[in-house]
Amino acid sequence: MSSLALTHARFQLIETLRMPMALIGSAFFPAASMIFFVVPFIGSNPLYATTATASMVTFVVMSSNLFQYGIGVAEDRAQPWDPYARTLPAGAAPRFLGRILAGLTLMILSLIPVVVIAAVATKATVTPGQFVAALGVTVLSAVPFTLMGLAIGYSLPTKAAVVLAQVLFLPLAFGGGLMTGPGNAPGFIETIAPYLPTGAAVRLMWAAVGDFPVQPASVAALLAWTVAFAGVAGWAYRRDEGRRFS
Amino acid sequence: MMTLARAIDVSRSYGSVLALDHVDLDVHAGELVGLLGPNGAGKSTLVNLLTGVRRPTGGRVELCGGDPRDPATRKVLGVTPQETGLPSALRVGEVVDFVRAHYPDPLGRDELLDRFGLGDLVRRQTGGLSGGQKRRVAVALAFVGRPRIVFLDEPTTGLDVAARHALWNGVRQFHAEGGTVVLTSHYLEEVEALASRVVVVGEGRVLADDSVAAVRGLVAIRRVSLTTAVPVPDLPGVVGTERDGDRTHLLTPDADRLVRDLVSGDVPFRDLEVRPTSLEEAFLTLTAA
Numbered sequence: 001m002s003s004l005a006l007t008h009a010r011f012q013l014i015e016t017l018r019m020p021m022a023l024i025g026s027a028f029f030p031a032a033s034m035i036f037f038v039v040p041f042i043g044s045n046p047l048y049a050t051t052a053t054a055s056m057v058t059f060v061v062m063s064s065n066l067f068q069y070g071i072g073v074a075e076d077r078a079q080p081w082d083p084y085a086r087t088l089p090a091g092a093a094p095r096f097l098g099r100i101l102a103g104l105t106l107m108i109l110s111l112i113p114v115v116v117i118a119a120v121a122t123k124a125t126v127t128p129g130q131f132v133a134a135l136g137v138t139v140l141s142a143v144p145f146t147l148m149g150l151a152i153g154y155s156l157p158t159k160a161a162v163v164l165a166q167v168l169f170l171p172l173a174f175g176g177g178l179m180t181g182p183g184n185a186p187g188f189i190e191t192i193a194p195y196l197p198t199g200a201a202v203r204l205m206w207a208a209v210g211d212f213p214v215q216p217a218s219v220a221a222l223l224a225w226t227v228a229f230a231g232v233a234g235w236a237y238r239r240d241e242g243r244r245f246s
Numbered sequence: 247m248m249t250l251a252r253a254i255d256v257s258r259s260y261g262s263v264l265a266l267d268h269v270d271l272d273v274h275a276g277e278l279v280g281l282l283g284p285n286g287a288g289k290s291t292l293v294n295l296l297t298g299v300r301r302p303t304g305g306r307v308e309l310c311g312g313d314p315r316d317p318a319t320r321k322v323l324g325v326t327p328q329e330t331g332l333p334s335a336l337r338v339g340e341v342v343d344f345v346r347a348h349y350p351d352p353l354g355r356d357e358l359l360d361r362f363g364l365g366d367l368v369r370r371q372t373g374g375l376s377g378g379q380k381r382r383v384a385v386a387l388a389f390v391g392r393p394r395i396v397f398l399d400e401p402t403t404g405l406d407v408a409a410r411h412a413l414w415n416g417v418r419q420f421h422a423e424g425g426t427v428v429l430t431s432h433y434l435e436e437v438e439a440l441a442s443r444v445v446v447v448g449e450g451r452v453l454a455d456d457s458v459a460a461v462r463g464l465v466a467i468r469r470v471s472l473t474t475a476v477p478v479p480d481l482p483g484v485v486g487t488e489r490d491g492d493r494t495h496l497l498t499p500d501a502d503r504l505v506r507d508l509v510s511g512d513v514p515f516r517d518l519e520v521r522p523t524s525l526e527e528a529f530l531t532l533t534a535a
Contacts, residue, residue, distance in 0.1 A: 007347040011336065018335040018371075080331030084384075087297045087325040088348040089317045089391070246301050 004090055008098025013105060023106060026064035030056045031113035035121075043122035047210065048181060050125060053118035054134065054205040055178045057111060061138060062172060062198050064107045065145035066152070066165050073099070073153025074161035077240065086245065100146065107142060126209050133208035141201035144222060147229035148197070155236035172198045182206055194218035197225040248275040249308075250322075250395045250426050251296050256305035258291050265291040267450040268305070273395070273428055278421045280441030281430040282461070288450040289430040290328050293397050296428070297325050310394065321350060324393035328400050328430075330384045334373025338364065338383055341372060342390060349391030362386040362416050377404045385413055395426040402436060414439055434465060467523045468501035472508070472515040481507045497523065 016023060034056055042048035076082055085095065118124040126134065152161050176198025177185040185193060193199030194215055200222035206212035251273040258266040266288045273279050281289045294300040295307050298314030312319035332341055339355055346352035359365045362382055372380060381404055388396045398417070402410045417440060421427055431437050437444055437458065444461040446454040454464055467485065472478075473492050483504055486497035498504045501520045508515060 004347060007344065011333070011340065011344050014340065015333055015335040079333075080327060080329035081333055083294075083299050084325065084327045084331065084387075086299050087320060087323065087327075088345065089320040089323070090348050091317045245299060 002094055002097075004094040005097035005101065008094050009101035009105070010098075012098055012102035016102070016106060023109065026060065026067060026106065027110035027113055029063070030060045030110065031117060033059075034114055034117040039117065039121045042181075043124075046123040046125050049118065049122035050209050051181055051206050051212075053114065053122070053124045054209050055181075055202050056114045056118075057134070057138060058141065058176075058198065058202040058205050059173055059178045060110045060114060061107060061142050061201065062145050062176075062178075063169055064110050065103060065142060065149045066169055066172075067149070068103045068106060069099075069146055069149025070152035070161050070165040071158070072103075073150060074156055074158040077154070077244070078158055083244070092241075103146060103149075104142065111138070130209045134205060137201070137204045137208045141204065141222070144197050144201070144226040144229055147226065147233045151229050151232040151236055154233060154240045172196065175199065176202055178202055182212055195221040197222060197229075200225070249273065250275050250310055251428065252308040253292065253296065253302075254306045254308075256292075256295060256302045256307055258288075258295060258300065258303050265450055266295070266302075269447075269450070269452055271445060271452065271455075273426060275394070275426055276421075276424055277443060278417075278427045278441050279429070280437030280444045280458075281428065281447055282432070282434065282437050282444050282465070283430075283447035284432055287432075287447045289447050290399055291450075292447065293325075293399050293428070293430060297323060297397050321391065322394040324388035324391055324396040326385045326388045326396070326398045326401050328403075330377075330380045332372035332375075332380055332383060335371060337369055337371050338375070339368040341383065342368075342387070345387050345390045351392055352390050353392055358386055358390055361389070361419070363412055378406060378409050381405055382409060382413060385416070389416075389420060393425065395428070396420065398427065398429045400430055400432070402431075402433075410436075434462065438462065463499055467497050467499055468504075469521045469523050470496045470498060470501050470504050471517075471519040471521070472496075473517045474513060474515040476514060478508075478513060479511060481511070483507075 034053070038049060038052045038056070042052055152164055156164060173179060175189060175192060176196045177189055177193040178198055183190070194203060194217065200218045203212065203215060203218050204222070207214045249272050251271070253269050253271040256266055256269045257264070269292065271292070281292065283289050291300070295302050296309060296314060298309070298320060301315065307314060309319050310322050314320060314323070336344070338359070342355045342358060346355065356365065359368055362385065364382060364386060367375065367379060367383070372383065375383065381401070385398060385401050388398060402413055405413065417427060417429070429437070429440060441458060444454070444456060444458050445452055446461055446465065454461055472494055474494055475492065478487070478494055478496065481504060483498045483500050484496050485499070488495040496504060505518070505520070
């Protein structure tokens with residue numbers, strides 16, 4: 001990874017942190033949900049608190065990547081700074097890598113309050129091995145949602161991207177069972193959830209932090225989503241470059 | 247003399263619109279070339295091709311002997327695009343540092359800002375700058391990487407007279423130190439102030455490529471208007487005639503001679519008026535010829 005990618009990531013982070021609304025959007029809602037719903041109602045039950053925290057972590061992974069890339073990329077494409085940056089002596093790779101690095105950093109920043117609240121104010125508990133496994137699932141499940149965000153950001157203008165990201169995010173959260181514990185969602189959601197990207201990701205997360213069984217069909221669905229999002233993101237990226245820069 | 251930028255039989259179309267139509271251009275080391283033309287003539291398209299932002303539909307472009315779409319070729323290049331668009335949350339100094347990070351041997355941040363009289367803006371966020379200040383920052387950025395050649399696309403649009411002259415001085419200094427400049431403008435005045443060679447672009451083609459003096463003769467068309475009851479006879483040097491009621495407008499590069507001819511030809515007229523034409527009008531006559 002080149003130092004230029006780090007430079008791009010650094011300036012992208014400076015830009016985001018100067019307008020902290022973006023960060024509040026992805027960090028505040030999950031932290032508030034922890035405080036208002038998880039802590040008072042199920043905070044004293046170690047099993048429930050742990051799975052609820054895992055659900056909230058998955059929620060952050062989904063929402064922060066969906067919004068950052070979906071809306072951020074669409075906004076950048078509308079700025080004349082983008083074509084100027086293409087006259088600098090660097091290819092597209094450092095900018096792209098820099099964006100991904102900045103996105104992962106902001107995702108981790110948004111995760112910290114959730115994990116801290118879970119550790120301090122609830123009886124949620126994980127072994128060191130489970131923590132590492134959950135970290136691994138976090139990084140892996142960031143991949144499909146990053147690709148999903150990029151697919152939206154590169155294929156739509158800003159206003160449409162904002163709307164689509166907002167329209168997708170609640171059904172993905174509820175449909176995947178992020179707002180309910182394992183096995184407690186309404187029937188039809190229990191049926192479809194394992195095959196939605198959010199539901200498949202949270203099931204891996206539950207398996208990492210507890211004894212929830214890994215469902216091969218659900219894992220296969222997540223892989224299929226990843227391949228599909230990668231296909232759309234790649235197609236939209238090339239189409240956009242071709243339209244604006246060919 | 248080394249050729250730094252070259253377009254060879256270059257065409258570029260956007261859908262069905264032909265923006266450049268078989269253009270040839272050589273820019274040699276040490277030249278200060280003005281690309282002059284009305285809006286929509288194809289100047290920015292030519293700059294975008296030569297700086298690697300876009301690809302030609304036909305023909306070939308070269309920058310210092312290489313392909314401008316290859317990042318390594320662009321180490322010697324500096325660009326000010328027509329639209330400014332600095333990242334609004336970043337400070338001026340940070341934007342300069344960001345651009346500096348792309349070049350092997352960039353100018354120092356303070357050195358660059360001082361050269362363009364921007365030293366006191368270093369801590370300001372670009373979103374809070376005036377339009378003119380943003381423009382000056384955008385022009386300064388073209389010089390960050392100690393380029394051999396810079397492309398300035400309408401650099402002084404929106405600047406007041408003082409800022410414009412300050413900017414011209416920065417460009418002249420770069421040129422005096424051996425730098426090569428390609429500048430687009432639709433102001434003849436700006437091209438006259440800076441360039442020694444002018445390339446006139448209109449409707450996607452190179453209409454003229456000559457010294458400033460020669461091109462001024464081509465595009466500095468005067469409009470001579472008069473009211474007369476009789477038809478004006480054919481006079482030498484008239485490149486266009488328009489009638490508007492009893493008012494006749496004659497377009498000519500030499501208004502003095504035309505007026506003398508009118509008088510010596512005993513053409514009855516009143517309300518004589520001589521005005522410079524806009525570049526757009528001058529181009530209409532050039533492209534029609």
